[in-house]
């Protein structure tokens with residue numbers, strides 16, 4: 011996940027079949043420019059997360075796509091992930107950084123808060139995530155963010171910012187023009203009526219059109 015224009019950040023669906031999902035992920039990643047994949051299995055136990063990470067990490071890393079694990083910096087280290095994403099009630103960013111060491115990537119949820127984002131940056135985050143920008147059924151999001159937050163952040167800070175929450179090809183343009191470095195999406199890709207590859211193509215085209 012480097013500097014440059016706005017890029018796509020895929021988050022896995024809430025549940026997946028570890029036998030078949032690697033091919034779905036490969037098809038999605040081969041459809042367009044994707045910077046990162048986050049494995050996010052909120053209901054899975056540690057063994058299931060390890061199995062999924064072992065099956066999916068090579069698919070992403072073979073394509074130079076960063077592979078991050080949600081919520082669990084410890085398992086991210088154990089399973090060879092490129093980093094982890096933590097929320098405000100998962101683990102303090104400073105503690106997550108200590109578990110990950112200096113080299114692995116750390117993302118931190120900052121809701122719609124400038125203060126949380128500045129603290130996350132000071133505590134070792136490699137990116138801050140703001141949202142939810144739009145209504146979403148993937149998660150009961152507790153905060154609502156507006157594009158001007160992205161504009162404020164990207165004007166003042168070097169640290170990349172991720173926009174998340176209900177983002178689609180149809181609604182993403184204001185987030186791109188406001189300065190989001192990454193758009194994190196679940197449903198717009200995995201629930202696309204023509205399949206995940208079509209979802210990635212549509213989002214990449216929308217990002218390009220707004221850039």
Ligand SMILES: Cc1ncc(COP(=O)(O)OP(=O)(O)O)c(N)n1
Pocket residue numbers: 019021048050052080081095096097098099100117119139140149172174194
């Ligand atoms: C890129 C990105 N941004 C935000 C989140 C949300 O994290 P969190 O608030 O910890 O909620 P859960 O995803 O754990 O339900 C995320 N996962 N990724």
Ligand SMILES: Cc1ncsc1CCOP(=O)(O)O
Pocket residue numbers: 141142145146147148149151174175176177194195196197198
């Ligand atoms: C994990 C998460 N955190 C805030 S909104 C959200 C869900 C994003 O999924 P979708 O792109 O389907 O709205």
Ligand SMILES: [Mg+2]
Pocket residue numbers: 080081095096097100
């Ligand atoms: Mg979390």
